[in-house]
Amino acid sequence: MSADLVSLVTTLAQRARAASLALATAPAAAKDAALANLADLIDASHPALLAANARDLASPEAAALTAAARDRLTLNPARLKHLADSVREVIALADPVGDVLEDFTRPNGLRIRKLRVPIGVIAIIYESRPNVTVDCAILCLKSGNASILRGGKECYHSNTALAALVTQALSGAGLPADAVQLVPTTDRAALTSLLKLDHLIHCVIPRGGESLIGFVAANSTIPVIKHYKGVCFVYVDAAADLAMAEAITLNAKVQRPSACNAAEQLLVHRRVAEKFLPAAARALVAKGVQLRCDAASAAILARETIPATPAAAADYSTEFLDYVIAVRVVDSLETAIATINRDSSNHSDAIVTADESAARRFLAAVDSATVYWNASTRFTDGFEFGYGAEIGISTDRLHARGPMGLRELCSYKFVIEGTGQVRA
Numbered sequence: 282m283s284a285d286l287v288s289l290v291t292t293l294a295q296r297a298r299a300a301s302l303a304l305a306t307a308p309a310a311a312k313d314a315a316l317a318n319l320a321d322l323i324d325a326s327h328p329a330l331l332a333a334n335a336r337d338l339a340s341p342e343a344a345a346l347t348a349a350a351r352d353r354l355t356l357n358p359a360r361l362k363h364l365a366d367s368v369r370e371v372i373a374l375a376d377p378v379g380d381v382l383e384d385f386t387r388p389n390g391l392r393i394r395k396l397r398v399p400i401g402v403i404a405i406i407y408e409s410r411p412n413v414t415v416d417c418a419i420l421c422l423k424s425g426n427a428s429i430l431r432g433g434k435e436c437y438h439s440n441t442a443l444a445a446l447v448t449q450a451l452s453g454a455g456l457p458a459d460a461v462q463l464v465p466t467t468d469r470a471a472l473t474s475l476l477k478l479d480h481l482i483h484c485v486i487p488r489g490g491e492s493l494i495g496f497v498a499a500n501s502t503i504p505v506i507k508h509y510k511g512v513c514f515v516y517v518d519a520a521a522d523l524a525m526a527e528a529i530t531l532n533a534k535v536q537r538p539s540a541c542n543a544a545e546q547l548l549v550h551r552r553v554a555e556k557f558l559p560a561a562a563r564a565l566v567a568k569g570v571q572l573r574c575d576a577a578s579a580a581i582l583a584r585e586t587i588p589a590t591p592a593a594a595a596d597y598s599t600e601f602l603d604y605v606i607a608v609r610v611v612d613s614l615e616t617a618i619a620t621i622n623r624d625s626s627n628h629s630d631a632i633v634t635a636d637e638s639a640a641r642r643f644l645a646a647v648d649s650a651t652v653y654w655n656a657s658t659r660f661t662d663g664f665e666f667g668y669g670a671e672i673g674i675s676t677d678r679l680h681a682r683g684p685m686g687l688r689e690l691c692s693y694k695f696v697i698e699g700t701g702q703v704r705a
Contacts, residue, residue, distance in 0.1 A: 286466070289548040290474045292460055293429065294481040301427035303400050307456060308409045309324050309376040310481040312423055315454035315645035318423045319419065320368040327361055334411065335440035342435035346409065349539030354409045354436055367664055370418050374668070377687045378425045392698040397691045399425035401483040404475060405672065406431045407499055411439035415487075416663075418447045424690040427460045431484065432473065433439045434467040437664070476501040479592045486673050486685075506681060508673035510600040511541030512626040513658045516617045517557055518634035521548040523548075525655060526633040527561045532657040533631065535568045539602050539637070541674060542629045542661040544599065547608045548617045554578065554610045559585040567693060570604045577610035605664040616641050618646045627676050629658040650676055650683040 321328070336355040337343055343354060383395035387428045403426050405417045414430055421428035421507075432440040444463035451458050464471055476485065479502045487497040488508045498505050515533050517526040531545035549557055558581050562572055562670075566588060573592040574582060582589045596607045603606025623629050631653035632643040640654040651661045661684060668686030675681045681689035 283470070284539055286468060286471055287474050288466070290471050291481075293464065294402065294475070295479045296459040297427040297429050297462055298481045300457040301399065301402050301425075303423070303537045304427055304460050305378070305401075307425065311454050312376070312425075313372045315422060315450045315456050316368050316372045316419055318445060318450035318453045319415070320365045320372075321449055323361060323368065323415070323443075325366040326442075326446060327358055330361060330439070330442050331356060331358075333438040336438040337411075337436050340435060340695045342433075343564075345434060345601070346513045350409045352539045353526055353538075354411065356411060356439060360568055363664075364412055368415065368419050370664070370667075371423050371687075374423065376423065379669075380619050380688075380691075382693055389397055389702055390700055391702055394454065394696045394698075395693050397688070398694050399691060401692065402427045402429065402481060404431065404482050404486065404503070406428040406472065406485065406487045406489070406493065408433040408493055408593060409435055410488065411436045411443060412551075413488055414440045414443040414463070415447070417672050418444075418604065420514055420663075420685075420687060422451075422460060422691055424681070426472060427462075429462050429464065429475070431464040431472060437467055443545060461575075462670050472497075476503060486640075487671050497672050498545045500524065506673065506675050507677050507686070508541075509628070509676040510588075510626045511628040511674075512542070512546065512598055512600050512624065513542060513544050514546040514548060514620070514621045514625055514630040515544045515627050515658065516548040516630070516632045516642075517637060518552060518614060518617075518632055518639050519551060519552040520548075520636035521557070521633040522635055523553060523557050523560070526557060528562055529633055529655070529657050531568065532562050533659055534570055534606050535604065536657070536659050538604055540595050541600070543602070543603075544605060544626070544631075544658050545599065545601050546605055546621075548611050548620060549608070550577070550614075550617070551577070551612050552608050554581055556584060558608070559587060562589070564585045565606065568604070570606055573605060575609045578608040579648060582609075590691075605657075614642060619641060620642045622646075622648050626673065629653070629661040631656060631658050637655070650674065 288631050345397050380397040386392045407413045447461045448458045485503045485505045487494045572589040573596045574589040579589050627649045629651045630649045644652045663684040671684040
């Protein structure tokens with residue numbers, strides 16, 4: 282690794298650390314002013330942003346992407362409007378910094394308060410998602426954290442254009458421009474160097490495929506919060522409203538199949554499989570979905586001459602991110618729960634049922650970050666949860682799980698006030 286590259290990354294992190302100390306005590310009004318500037322700049326910059334995105338889409342790197350990854354890379358006016366809307370929604374959220382988590386007085390008169398504070402400097406490593414540049418920048422900013430953004434080569438021009446707007450917005454509000462920085466190179470060696478700067482960077486969040494997340498986790502000396510793959514299940518229970526189940530399954534699979542919260546697996550209770558599967562399968566196939574079926578579901582669909590492909594064992598734990606879903610018939614609620622706990626990625630899983638006791642058992646026993654009763658898994662999203670945006674969907678257990686919004690980007694510290702107490 283060249284000394285110049287090490288120096289570049291280290292200097293960037295040093296500037297971020299200095300900015301984080303200033304941002305940690307910045308007034309909420311200044312942070313919100315920067316966010317308002319950014320939303321207006323995005324609205325006013327559609328032509329330039331779409332032109333930068335077109336350069337990325339025309340690149341050899343983009344040509345090598347899957348259809349799902351290319352979809353994540355693509356910006357359009359509707360997505361840019363949604364991006365600006367998400368910035369404005371974050372403005373409307375309460376500033377978490379300084380929240381009092383505990384406040385008590387000890388018998389010796391010491392007052393102890395536990396206060397929410399920023400983590401410090403957060404590095405976000407991501408692929409094919411230019412919206413992440415804004416989502417992460419605004420959440421880190423609002424929560425008082427400096428951020429270092431390192432996107433993939435395939436979205437370099439889009440990321441650069443968006444990051445320039447963030448810098449302009451910060452400066453316009455009197456906040457340090459170094460509070461949000463984009464790593465100005467796609468050289469993999471720069472990432473390796475960045476991941477060793479644990480004395481300057483306090484947290485790393487990778488967002489992308491398994492190979493990226495694995496690389497970051499294996500090479501980082503900084504704590505990593507993993508936004509891991511989404512092998513999400515819909516389970517249609519024996520007591521399900523079958524029309525509701527079909528609508529939820531269809532939405533969870535096809536509304537945006539490239540998303541990590543899209544359903545990849547369908548489990549159907551044997552008692553309703555004969556009634557549910559033919560209609561649901563026809564609806565899925567009509568949307569271009571390929572069905573990869575176990576023997577029981579394949580037999581049901583064969584009798585109705587509905588096309589299906591025999592599933593391989595690997596299909597039952599695969600994140601397809603495409604118009605593909607694996608289908609299995611199960612004998613009981615407990616089998617469904619055990620199957621999900623074994624084969625899912627602990628991301629988002631749903632039960633469709635009118636039986637409240639079955640639903641409560643599922644919600645308690647399925648060991649995933651988000652669990653649903655009679656709703657689509659596609660709602661696992663910071664915007665949909667009212668967070669304005671998300672920095673990722675953690676499938677870890679420490680210190681955050683599920684969609685990570687403002688509060689999940691904070692740590693805490695204890696503030697102790699005394700009147701001269703000394704320990705005996």
